[in-house]
């Protein structure tokens with residue numbers, strides 16, 4: 001089975017989580033996991049002002065996704081930073097270009113899953129993931145989250161992202177916090193979980 005991990009990252013937090021999701025998916029025998037970025041929509045001068053140019057060099061080698069690639073995947077795991085409690089505009093724009101796929105039912109029956117990142121602990125990770133799920137359901141996808149079988153989301157001994165809806169990381173107000181080992185474990189779990197379920201469906 002083939003899993004596409006389709007994401008946007010401005011400063012690298014979601015990129016790190018995406019790599020962990022991919023490595024988890026690859027643990028499942030016969031699973032292929034491919035990373036793709038969604039196209040940038042902001043002008044260079046805006047990215048410059050946001051301090052994103054340098055950070056984005058670290059994942060510039062990841063190919064940019066086209067909507068035509070989506071039907072070739074059995075599972076699509078989306079990663080997005082939170083923007084005002086929602087997915088980022090780059091991801092929204094990419095998804096809004098999938099109308100032709102929707103019209104053909106090209107994504108119906110595929111597995112969809114979402115992970116996220118926000119600056120603050122309660123800044124909208126859950127709302128970002130849950131509102132993203134609406135689009136996946138409109139596309140007829142089977143939504144998979146992060147079950148409590150991943151016990152790391154029960155932790156209260158340290159601040160951590162992760163909820164039954166999907167893996168997430170807390171980036172900090174200045175992006176100074178990198179995904180913790182627990183958050184990366186959640187991402188790996190989610191990738192493995194999606195790949196395991198999808199493998200059963202495509203058998």
Ligand SMILES: Cc1cc2nc3c(=O)[nH]c(=O)nc-3n(C[C@H](O)[C@H](O)[C@H](O)COP(=O)(O)O)c2cc1C
Nearest residue numbers: 009010011012013014081084085117118119120123
């Ligand atoms: C326009 C804008 C809106 C944002 N809205 C939120 C928000 O609602 N809640 C929050 O905690 N962080 C918010 N953030 C912070 C981002 O979520 C954070 O920079 C991101 O998760 C870092 O991930 P990345 O390095 O992969 O881009 C916002 C950032 C920008 C630029």
